[in-house]
Amino acid sequence: MKKTMILTTALVATGFAASANEINVVSWGGAYTVSQVEAYHKPFEQLTGIKVVSIDADNPATPLKAQVEAGNVSIDLADVELSDAIRLCDEGLLEPIDPAILPPAPDGTPATEDFVDGALQDCAVANIVWGTVIAYDTTKFPENPPSTLADFFDLEKYPGKRGLLKAAKRSMEMALVADGVAPGEVYDVLGTPEGVDRALAKLDTIKDSVVWWDAGAQPPQLLADGEVVMTNGYNGRFFNAMIAEGKPFDIIWDGQYLDYDLWVIPKGAPNLEGAMEFLKFSTDTQRLADQAKYISYGPARKSSAPLVGMYQDGKTEMGPHMPTNPENMKNVIATDPIFWADHDVELSERFNAWLAS
Structure with a gap:
């Protein structure tokens, strides 16, 4: 520290x-x-x-x-x-x-x-x-840029490396929403063995193209260095890169994870x-x-x-x-802290085992 x-x-x-x-x-x-x-x-x-x-x-x-x-x-x-x-x-x-x-x-x-x-x-x-959102490098997609959480998982339409938080929390919820689960039903689904399998199966579709991060300063840097074309990360970090540093990034608010x-x-x-x-x-x-x-x-x-x-x-x-702007909250995943307080250990173990497989 x-x-x-x-x-x-x-x-x-x-x-x-x-x-x-x-x-x-x-x-x-x-x-x-x-x-x-x-x-x-x-x-x-x-x-x-x-x-x-x-x-x-x-x-x-x-x-x-x-x-x-x-x-x-x-x-x-x-x-x-x-x-x-x-x-x-x-x-x-x-x-x-x-x-x-x-x-x-x-x-x-x-x-x-x-x-x-x-x-x-x-x-x-x-x-x-605050929100965990997707940001992308606008210079990589000058036409028909990505606009949804599902686009993050579409390597064919939007080729390139992805940055993703190296943790079960947020990664698994976002995967489920990208796979068609309504945000309000995410925790009902993730609370079942089938839902966990579904989240990991969706993550499997991009696993070979993922650059994993674990500190909040990393996602904007991964984008700036060209190591990824899209990454999830904290909305305030991306704002700082875009406005204070003038980076050519844009944010996808669809499916933001609010906490x-x-x-x-x-x-x-x-x-x-x-x-x-x-x-x-x-x-x-x-x-x-x-x-x-x-x-x-x-x-x-x-x-x-x-x-x-x-x-x-x-x-x-x-x-x-702001993540709380009504325009940015049309498809929000609201964190369930009780769910994670109860299931963090087991889901993290499952996620880490998947990562190592």
């Missing part, structure tokens, strides 16, 4: 002991962490004087679980996916979070009514809604008080709207949506690039 120290000259806030003047925050790195640093970390430091140490991990749930189980915790706060938040909470590895501590919306609406459905969990508070990322605090966090203060600060209405200036992930609070405007370039409207 790479550590980046973010320094501040602000005074120590009243009520915080000198020994509690630093928090370690683990997130996913890249453009996503940059958006958090700009929207959350820097203003929090200026307000409180508490230093934020930003740490990158391919999946923050992994070091968090290892540290708590080893009884040697250095993480104060981590950004994790919804299914991981539920699983870690069920395993007793996280601090409970009372939603009553969260700030209300500017009009006084309680946080419990302001966050979108599913965003508040027993041990977690969501900050963003949350949430803040969690591990049991034994060295600065529990500071972590709670940061959590409250970073999930208020303004901070969640501010993050959308830097990356195209939807805020988890309803009151933040009207405050989302332009990208930091001052000319790109963020709305059309």
